[in-house]
Amino acid sequence: MSPQAHIMLRNVSVTFPVLSFRDRSLRSRFVRAVTLRRAAARPHIVTALDGIDLDIRAGDRLAIVGANGAGKTTLLRVLAGIYHPTAGSLDVLGRRLSLFDLSAGFDEEATGYENIMRRGLVIGARRIEIDARRAEIAEFTELGDRLDLPLRTYSSGMMLRLIFAVATAVEGEIVLLDEWIGVGDQQFRKKARLRLDEIVARAGILVLASHDLDLIKSTCNRAILLEQGRIVVSGTTEEVLARYLGAAKV
Numbered sequence: 025m026s027p028q029a030h031i032m033l034r035n036v037s038v039t040f041p042v043l044s045f046r047d048r049s050l051r052s053r054f055v056r057a058v059t060l061r062r063a064a065a066r067p068h069i070v071t072a073l074d075g076i077d078l079d080i081r082a083g084d085r086l087a088i089v090g091a092n093g094a095g096k097t098t099l100l101r102v103l104a105g106i107y108h109p110t111a112g113s114l115d116v117l118g119r120r121l122s123l124f125d126l127s128a129g130f131d132e133e134a135t136g137y138e139n140i141m142r143r144g145l146v147i148g149a150r151r152i153e154i155d156a157r158r159a160e161i162a163e164f165t166e167l168g169d170r171l172d173l174p175l176r177t178y179s180s181g182m183m184l185r186l187i188f189a190v191a192t193a194v195e196g197e198i199v200l201l202d203e204w205i206g207v208g209d210q211q212f213r214k215k216a217r218l219r220l221d222e223i224v225a226r227a228g229i230l231v232l233a234s235h236d237l238d239l240i241k242s243t244c245n246r247a248i249l250l251e252q253g254r255i256v257v258s259g260t261t262e263e264v265l266a267r268y269l270g271a272a273k274v
């Protein structure tokens with residue numbers, strides 16, 4: 025476990041400007057252009073995160089909980105460096121391994137082997153590192169010669185094997201997860217779960233955004249509850265889940 029890993033967010037907000045369908049139509053743009061020159065197009069602003077202050081230290085297994093649309097995925101993407109805060113600051117010490125947005129980086133026309141490299145680069149690995157682990161990743165997939173064929177020829181279970189093999193061959197001090205992945209058939213799932221457990225055990229920090237409360241209870245030692253992009257409770261997993269479940273019953 026890395027004692028140095030650390031994440032610090034100060035007053036982090038993320039907003040998305042959204043043009044409504046009507047606003048984007050040619051007619052409305054024309055009408056605006058000829059009749060309302062003074063009124064600049066004002067997109068609707070969605071606030072996904074609102075003033076987040078958070079410190080995550082080595083040893084923390086942090087769960088992010090909250091209702092649909094509360095901001096969990098957005099926060100995970102900020103922690104991964106995929107989204108930049110529109111306000112506030114993020115400091116990250118330690119190498120991040122992003123085990124969510126599972127299919128990002130794949131190319132249907134490229135072979136399994138080519139996709140191993142593409143996907144590895146997307147999740148934060150270095151080229152040299154993926155090259156060094158190529159044989160190990162290939163072996164983990166158990167796909168054999170099929171790795172020479174384009175991804176579009178794969179069944180969904182085969183695709184998941186590839187995704188998972190790449191994801192778990194790369195180590196990170198900070199592991200970012202959205203759900204533990206129930207991949208493939210029974211035999212592969214067991215193997216996948218064991219590999220994921222090893223990665224998490226070695227990581228200094230785990231951040232898990234999930235609706236799976238049993239998984240959270242068995243994995244996390246801290247939690248935050250998000251509501252409309254704000255942290256409303258922060259504490260031990262038990263405290264936060266009690267509040268979340270209480271609120272959910274109302």
Ligand SMILES: Nc1ncnc2c1ncn2[C@@H]1O[C@H](COP(=O)(O)OP(=O)(O)OP(=O)(O)O)[C@@H](O)[C@H]1O
Nearest residue numbers: 040042070071072091092093094095096097098099
């Ligand atoms: N790219 C985007 N453009 C506009 N709004 C967005 C975008 N991404 C997220 N949002 C909005 O930000 C808010 C938070 O979304 P987010 O996906 O982070 O929620 P979540 O807690 O992960 O939800 P769920 O549990 O349903 O996955 C929501 O209101 C969502 O509609």
